[in-house]
Amino acid sequence: MRAYLPDYNLRAPRSLADALDLMAREPGVWRAFAGGTDLMVLLEFGALQHKNFLSIRHLPELRGIEITPEHVTLGALTTYTHIQRDADVRREFPLLGAAGRETGGIAIQNRGTLGGNVVNASPAADSPPALLVYDAQLELVSASGARWIDYRNFHTGYKQMDMRPDELLRRIRLPRATGDLKTYYRKVGTRKAQAISKICFAAGARLASDGRIKDARLGLGSVAPTVLRCARTEDVLRDRTPDEATIKAACAMLVEEIAPIDDMRSTAQYRARVAANLLADFLVNLKK
DSSP: OOOOOOGGGEEOOHHHHHHHHHHHHTTTEEEEEOOOHHHHHHHHHTTTOEEEEEEEETOOGGGEEEEEEHHHEEETOOOOOHHHHHHHHHHOHHHHHHHHHHHHOOHHHHHHHHHHHTTTOTTSSHHHHHHHHHOOEEEEETTTEEEEEEEEEEGTTTTTOOOTTTTTEEEEEEEEOOOEEEEEEEEEEESSSSSSOSEEEEEEEEOOSSSSSEEEEEEEESSSSOEEHHHHHHHHTTTTTTTHHHHHHHHHHHHHHOOOOOOOOOOOHHHHHHHHHHHHHHHHHHHH
């Protein structure tokens, strides 16, 4: 059943300041509408419960890619196409490029935004596991000011975030210390393209000169109520060589650390098995 359009309100504020002022005066009433790639699906099926939206797609304060010696900072309205076309982002953050290529088709990649992928808070989203691996930080802004938080602490539960009703996500900041990070990205879905993931796996690691893993980072989607940085499994890997015993111990910890469910796309058993297989594949390839 399609939604009845006159039930919905969409405003287009002239500036970011105007948008934040309205959200401050009526907290919880207005929500941001950027690419709309998820919201329009809900609207089509008559399942979009919230009624009042602010169109922010035209706001220049939320656009652009800024590069400094320490960070690459992406505006919340950066699309997957922008990510794939930017040579610096592709070179330094290949996991984001991989996630962008796996997100929907060309139309979705042209319209869908990185910020929207974050604040939509789907545990099956494609780019958040990569952002976790890269130790991303988020800038949240309101009429009263701005604050930076670590992305790994942003999602507090299913569709729940450390974000007030009067705040917007303005920028995503990535540390540039990725030169020697060996990375790995896999999305497993029903089809090769335009599928919601059964599991999404992003990983990065640094090896010491003697072959030991001195830094391990694992970000997973579709295996818990939120996208998940698997810190306990990373601890198992740290200071060990990626040999058979290490791989076995890490896979066992990963299965214990994640919390997949049975749903219409897959089963908990399948997700746990595939997550362990992907981790093993990543670790085997580290030695090459």
